[in-house]
Amino acid sequence: MRSSLCSGPFILQFILSALFILKTSLHAIASDPPLTLDYYASTCPTIFEIVRKEIECAVLSDPRNAALIVRLHFHDCFVQGCDGSVLLEDTITLQGEKKASTNRHSLKGFRIVDRIKNQLESECPGIVSCADILTIAARDAVILVGGPYWDVPLGRKDSVTASLPLAEANLPKPNEGLMSIISKFLYQGLTVTDVVALSGAHTIGMARCESFRERIYGDFEATSEKNIFSESHLNNLKSICPPLGGEDNISAMDYVTPNLFDNSYYHLLLKGEGLLNSDQELYSSVLGVQTSELVMKYAADPLAFFEQFSDSMVKMGNITNSDSFVNGEVRKNCRYVNT
Known part of the structure; x- marks a missing residue:
């Protein structure tokens, strides 16, 4: 059951508004070239077909690949912007982001991106950036597991740098509190609505025991409904994830429809069964007045969730x-800066 905090929501709203204004002002200082829907219309007209076919093959072979691609895109955009930096390997002269604590065990799908890049280099050499590939691939992956369509603005360049420290600082962590999560989204110019909508991507994908152990041995019982089904689910989670060991054991974040992009995730939050603490906080936190209302809205209206998810993904x-x-490039190999 959610509790209330008298003046908390007003203080929270003031802080969030101030952070958002600051971030918006910082963005206004620099004017980036606009992204466009027809960026590759003349230089690589088959780009969408090539990406779609490769993603279709990957998702049909294993539906979990859809979540892997969406996660890659998210983890890319939260560090230096959507610039393909998450794809870079460590070299003598460059430290990549793959070994950050939030990435080390959770990011996969790199070979899928490699296959798409190889196809595009054969068809349109030196034209399509890896950052744009990730953006299109994430959209197509969502569609293939039942999610919504959205138009993808294009024209990104690949960065020649990466930042492990920013990956550590900017990416939300599984056991993080609501205020910290929201602040990280606001720093990127995203709103509280974007936080709740984009978190809905957890309707697909898996989480490692290490990411949800604290939750299931912590307040899971306190937030979940007291019935035989909830107790059975918790017991199952504990069998997957013991108090010690089994860090790499996995469980679906949405155990009801794990391979379908729908609004089931929000129904689980209403029942107090969010697998990650960062998920359940959206509904159960005493500071989550606005986020809990959005959780209820998306649970009741799947179309509203799809529409907002699409808008938030574009954003x-x-x-x-x-x-x-200014200094970026179109990488020939998504894992390495051009030489």
């Missing part, structure tokens, strides 16, 4: 790296 995809527009 997230438009987080740009100003430096990459």
Whole structure:
């Protein structure tokens, strides 16, 4: 059951508004070239077909691949903007982001991106950036598991840098509190509505025991309904994730429809069964007045969720790296800066 906090919501709203204004002002200082829907119309007209076919093959072979691609896109955009930096490997002269604590065990799908890039290099050499590939691939992956369509603005360049420290600082963590999560989204120019809508991507995908152990041995019982089904689910989670060991054991974040992009995730939050603490906080936190209302809205109206998710994905995809527009490139290999 949710509790209330008298003046908390007003203080929270003031802080969030101030952070958002600050971030918006910082973005206004630099004017990046606009992204456009027809960026590759003349230079690589088959781009969408090539990406779709490769993603279709990957998702049909394993539906979990859809979540892997969406996660890659998210983790890319929250560090230096959507610039393909998450794809870079460590080299003698460059430290990538893959070994950050939030990425080390959770990011996969790199070979899928490699296959798409190889196809595009054969068809349109030196034209399509890896950052744009990730953006289109995430959209197509969502569609293939039942999610909504949205138009994808294009024209990003690949960065020649990466930032492990920013990956550590900017990416939300599984056991993080609501205020910290919201602040990280606001820093990217995203709103509280975007937080709740984009979190809905957890309707697909898996989480490692290490990410949800604290939750299931912590307040899961307190937030969940007291019935035989909830107790059975918790017991199952504990069998997957013991108090010690089994860090790599996995469970679906939405155990009801794990391979279908729908609004089931929000129904689980209403029942107090969010797998990650960062998920359940959206509904159960005493500070979550606005987020809990949005959770209830998306649980009741799947169309509203789909519409907002689409809008929020475009907004997230438009987080740009100003430096990459000036000093960036189109990588020949998504894992390495061009030589």
